[in-house]
Structure formats: structure tokens, C-alpha cells
Amino acid sequence: MTLTVGRDVEWIDSSGDRRGRAAGVRRSWASAQPFDPRPTEGNQLPPEVNERRWKIVARGYVRSTVLLDGLVAALVGAALLVPLTGAPAAATAWALVGALFFVLMVAVFRGYDADNMGDGPAEFQAVLRGGALVGIALMAAAFSFEVDIPRTVVFAGVPALVATASLARYGHRHHLHHRRSAGEAMMRTLVVGEPSAVEQVVGELSIAPHHGYQVTGVCLPSLDNAVPMGGHPVMGAISDLPQVVVDNAIDVVIVAGHYLSGSALRRLSWALGRTPAQLVVAPDLVEVTGPRLSVRPTAGLSLLEVEIGAPRRRLVAKTVLDRTAASLGLLVLSPLIGAAALAVKLTSEGPAFYKQTRVGVDGSTFTIWKLRSMYLDADARRDQLLKDNEGQGLLFKMRQDPRVTPVGRLLRRYSIDELPQLFNVVRGDMSLVGPRPPLVAEVEAYPDMVQRRLHVKPGLTGLWQVSGRSDLSWDEAVRLDLRYVDNWSVTMDLMILWKTGRAVFAGSGAY
Structure with a gap:
């Protein structure tokens, strides 16, 4: 094995395996020798900054x-x-x-x-x-x-x-x-791996600061042609990783992609054991979280087991929650629904309630009930308004839709027009929480992957409603619906129901 010593280091082992250019002398990750921090801006943080970590x-x-x-x-x-x-x-x-x-x-x-x-x-x-x-x-x-x-x-x-x-x-x-x-109470985070995987993880963490991961920088396989990722500097090659951690007071190291795996990942855990940082591995399983993942130790391996289908006890619990809460909701909210129906009837021509065919679980169809929020000729006028469509994908949305009545605008802002769907939940056509119930025409135009939305009952509310409602793009709404289908649990349902109350009272994204 040959070694070139200096600021930039390139390794070539006896088999001719080329390792990426690094910023310093490579040290064995299996060594017991500690990594001494060098004076940098990272490990000499001002007291007022350090106290906010x-x-x-x-x-x-x-x-x-x-x-x-x-x-x-x-x-x-x-x-x-x-x-x-x-x-x-x-x-x-x-x-x-x-x-x-x-x-x-x-x-x-x-x-x-x-x-x-x-x-x-x-x-x-x-x-x-x-x-x-x-x-x-x-x-x-x-x-x-x-x-x-x-x-x-x-x-x-x-x-x-x-x-x-x-x-x-x-x-x-x-x-x-x-x-x-506001940038406080954050964990200084280093993301490592091949550029494409690092870029994806950095992007996801940057849009969700409430999780507490503040990306300080990245480490790539080589410093050759290294460019900043999402505005975050490249602090070194992967072989520099432990020294970068101690030099920059890193709290968490996130490994993305396939570059570090197997014995290399094991040796990295040894090296980070001599630093104060935590090691986190971002698996390639996209949008699979929480209850579906468990580690199964077998023959010296740590096998990651992925739950394929929801267990029966969870399905029963969801059904009991849906039917019980929807029945109580209808009982408590019936005066509000009645008052809203009267307001609709008195202020515009036509019936107070609007029914429409929607697609439910596994492609079955059912009749959905809503309080009418549009004029009677709304469906006929839709084609004339397509040129003004503000929605994306298969959704038709307009912030100032002329088909919506004045009373309907108020009902939509606070989702009162959706309350009759509690009847659909009691009947078993819908669930309290789930993807948006689509139209037949929308389902006929679904790409293959989006068909997964039909794997569970559509919901009165869902992840997309508590994440921006109509302000979301079509792709983002689909991504959130698929995340729910893959990872739903009764606990998640309760959290979404709680957040729905906030979204409704705030009236954000509703039009």
C-alpha cells in the first residue's frame, strides 16, 4: 500500500483500488487512538451559539x-x-x-x-x-x-x-x-455518502427544521470535483470523517446511500465511538417509517423487517375509532349541519345537499354527501374555466372560483361543507383519516404508482389537509397520501385529527 502525505491525500491499496482524494492523512477507523480536535470555527463556537445547541x-x-x-x-x-x-x-x-x-x-x-x-x-x-x-x-x-x-x-x-x-x-x-x-435547539449534522444520496437527504432535512437536524456540511467519497450541496460546504472526504466530526463539533452523522455499508459502516461506528457524535443511517426505503420497521437479529446480521400489511388488530381499532367518533360527531354537530343547510337553501337556488360518485377502497364506488357550496350549474361551467385552473396534475382549483356561492365560501373556509361525510364514515364508505376521495375521472387518469392511494378507505381528513390543503401541489398531495397509506397507525390518525382542528380554525389553504 502506498501513501502520499500532505494536505491532499490519495490512497491506492495493494489491489489497485483507488480511493477518493482526502483533505488529510487517513487514520485507521479501528484504532483506539483518540481524534484530537484542531482549532476551527466549528469546535470553538461562541458561548451564545453553543448554548443554543x-x-x-x-x-x-x-x-x-x-x-x-x-x-x-x-x-x-x-x-x-x-x-x-x-x-x-x-x-x-x-x-x-x-x-x-x-x-x-x-x-x-x-x-x-x-x-x-x-x-x-x-x-x-x-x-x-x-x-x-x-x-x-x-x-x-x-x-x-x-x-x-x-x-x-x-x-x-x-x-x-x-x-x-x-x-x-x-x-x-x-x-x-x-x-x-429560529435556528435554536438544533443538532449540528453531517451528511455523508455519494453526491446524489447526500443531496436528497440534505434537501429533505432543510425543509423540515422542526425535526432538529441542522446540516452543517457534507462529506463525499472524494474531494475531486466536490461542490457544495444545497449551500452546505464539503468539509472533507469520507476518509476524513471522524476528524471532521471533532473539528466541527458535529452532533449527528447521517450516512446516505450505498457508499458506506457492511464492514465499512461497522468500522465507522468504531471511529465515531471516539467522538461525541451519534451515527444515523438513512435507508433506501422511501417513505417507510415507524410501525412498519423493526430490526431482526439473525446469524450475526441485523435484518430490517418491513411490515407488508396492517395487522388485523390495527384495522379493527381504526374501524371502532371511525364508527364511534363519526356517530358522536353527527350527534353533536347535527344542529350546525342543519343551520348550514338552511343557510344554503335560503341563499341560492337548489338543494341544500350535494351528492356525487367517488371512488373508495380498492376501486369500489360510493355516493359522497356534502353541503352544496356552488351554484347549480357548477359542473357545466367547469370546462369553461379550465383555462384559469390554478391546480396541478388532476386537480381543478381556483382561489376565486366564480361557481362558489357567498355562503359556500364561508362553509369551505372552515370545512363545514364536509361535515355530512360523517354519514359516509358511519356507513363504512370512508374513514375519518385517509387520502382524499377521488372522482372516477381522476382515477381513470391515475399513473400506476398513484393507484396505491386506493389501498385504504378515503378519509374526511388526511396528511395533505393538515399540511397545506389546497396550497399544495398535486405531486406533494400524492406524496403525502402515499406516505399515509404506507405508514398509517391509530396514533397517526389521532395526531392528524388533532392537527385538522388547527388547520380548520386557521382556515389556511381552504378555497
Whole structure:
């Protein structure tokens, strides 16, 4: 093996394998020798910048979350126990004990791990499981020790605790996301791999800063013809990677593409073990997340198992959620639907309700119900307005559509015209959450990949509705629908329903 020493290094091993040009002398990734940081702008960050990094912020964020959970649990417990017992001092003491137990149970389910906080559903799942364990413990205490615990505490107090703690955490997380949008509480991130794969990962991370990954730079196989990726500098070749990490105070290294795999990836993990950085691998599985992925250790290999179809228990849970929530929704919202129908009838000629044939799961058709928001001749006038279409792909959209009535414009802004579709959900034609129910003509024009949207029931709301509604392009709407079809879960449905409320009240992207 030959080695040329200097600022730019080119390696050629004994088999003639050419390695890319690097910025420094290559050191073995299997060595136990530490990588000493060299003075750079990255590892000598000003104190005010360093204090805003996630590694520093996380400690305070975890502490404040623990205090928030404890405070919420104590307040909910006191609010329930004081009226029941009539003894404020004793009730408050028991509420504090319950709050401590709740915090401990959430901690058991890793609800305070910095890696699980600020992003993803894990921390909300920990709150739910911790609350369930509190309920089980109360029932066990009542049965085993014959303690007189009011049923209200178990069947009303625990759900109220979980709901209130989740809302408090949501607000806490929202504040964190706001800080991240301003460049605070971020993880300094280095993306490594071949240029095409690096460019894709950098692009995806750049449009979603709330996840906390701040791309500081990239490392490519060689410095030959290296150009910045998305405005981020090339900090070195892949062989320079560990030294680049310590020189630039990198928190996370993301490996993209195939250039580093197998034994090379294993050796990289050894090298990064001598640095403070985390190693993350971006798999080539596109838009496959969360519940569908699990690691199966076999014969010294780490096999990544991909769930092909949703298990029956998840399908049953979704059906129960849909039918129950839609029935309650119809019951509660029937006065609003009736008032809106009357307004439609009194202000424009024609029926109050509009029905149309749409395509459902696996290509079956059904009749969808909506409050009429357009004039009677809307379908006939559509062809005349095609030249003014502002939508993309198969969607027809106009911000100032002349076919929409004044009352219809108000109904659309707050999605009141969609409420009769709760009847479709109760019937089983639709789900609360899913892709947009398409027209027959749209489905006939679908490219092959888009047919995947029909694999699940269409929804009253979905990922595209909470991500911009009509402001989204056709391609982006399809991408979000396919992401939902591939990764849906009951937890995701609940999160989308929660975000739908925000989108509806804000009226963003609705026209």
C-alpha cells in the first residue's frame, strides 16, 4: 500500500483500488487512538451559539417536561380528589403522591429520553402507557388492599390526566419547534455518502427544521470535483470523517446511500465511538417509517423487517375509532349541519345537499354527501374555466372560483361543507383519516404508482389537509397520501385529527 502525505491525500491499496482524494492523512477507523480536535470555527463556537445547541438545551427541556408532567398530574389529581373527599390537605397530599407515581411510570416507558422528545409520537405513547399503568395500579390497590378508591378517579381522572398531560406536552413541543425554526435547539449534522444520496437527504432535512437536524456540511467519497450541496460546504472526504466530526463539533452523522455499508459502516461506528457524535443511517426505503420497521437479529446480521400489511388488530381499532367518533360527531354537530343547510337553501337556488360518485377502497364506488357550496350549474361551467385552473396534475382549483356561492365560501373556509361525510364514515364508505376521495375521472387518469392511494378507505381528513390543503401541489398531495397509506397507525390518525382542528380554525389553504 502506498501513501502520499500532505494536505491532499490519495490512497491506492495493494489491489489497485483507488480511493477518493482526502483533505488529510487517513487514520485507521479501528484504532483506539483518540481524534484530537484542531482549532476551527466549528469546535470553538461562541458561548451564545453553543448554548443554543440541542445537546445543551435538551437537559433543560427534559427537566421542564418532568416538572410539567408532575404539575399537570398534581393539579388534575387535586381537582378530582378535593371535591370527592372534602379534605383539601389530605387530597392535595395524595395528589402529589399520584403525580410522582405518574412521572415514574412515564419514565419507565422512556418518556423523558432526550432522543424521544421533541419529535415523533414516542413521548405521547409514553404518556398514554404511563397513564394506563397508573389506572391499573389504582384498580390493583383497590382489589388487593380493599382501599376505597372512587371509580371516578380511575375512569374519569386517569383519561383526564392523560389528555391534559398530552396537551401540555404538545404546547411544550410547539414552543420547541418554534425555537428550532429560529435556528435554536438544533443538532449540528453531517451528511455523508455519494453526491446524489447526500443531496436528497440534505434537501429533505432543510425543509423540515422542526425535526432538529441542522446540516452543517457534507462529506463525499472524494474531494475531486466536490461542490457544495444545497449551500452546505464539503468539509472533507469520507476518509476524513471522524476528524471532521471533532473539528466541527458535529452532533449527528447521517450516512446516505450505498457508499458506506457492511464492514465499512461497522468500522465507522468504531471511529465515531471516539467522538461525541451519534451515527444515523438513512435507508433506501422511501417513505417507510415507524410501525412498519423493526430490526431482526439473525446469524450475526441485523435484518430490517418491513411490515407488508396492517395487522388485523390495527384495522379493527381504526374501524371502532371511525364508527364511534363519526356517530358522536353527527350527534353533536347535527344542529350546525342543519343551520348550514338552511343557510344554503335560503341563499341560492337548489338543494341544500350535494351528492356525487367517488371512488373508495380498492376501486369500489360510493355516493359522497356534502353541503352544496356552488351554484347549480357548477359542473357545466367547469370546462369553461379550465383555462384559469390554478391546480396541478388532476386537480381543478381556483382561489376565486366564480361557481362558489357567498355562503359556500364561508362553509369551505372552515370545512363545514364536509361535515355530512360523517354519514359516509358511519356507513363504512370512508374513514375519518385517509387520502382524499377521488372522482372516477381522476382515477381513470391515475399513473400506476398513484393507484396505491386506493389501498385504504378515503378519509374526511388526511396528511395533505393538515399540511397545506389546497396550497399544495398535486405531486406533494400524492406524496403525502402515499406516505399515509404506507405508514398509517391509530396514533397517526389521532395526531392528524388533532392537527385538522388547527388547520380548520386557521382556515389556511381552504378555497
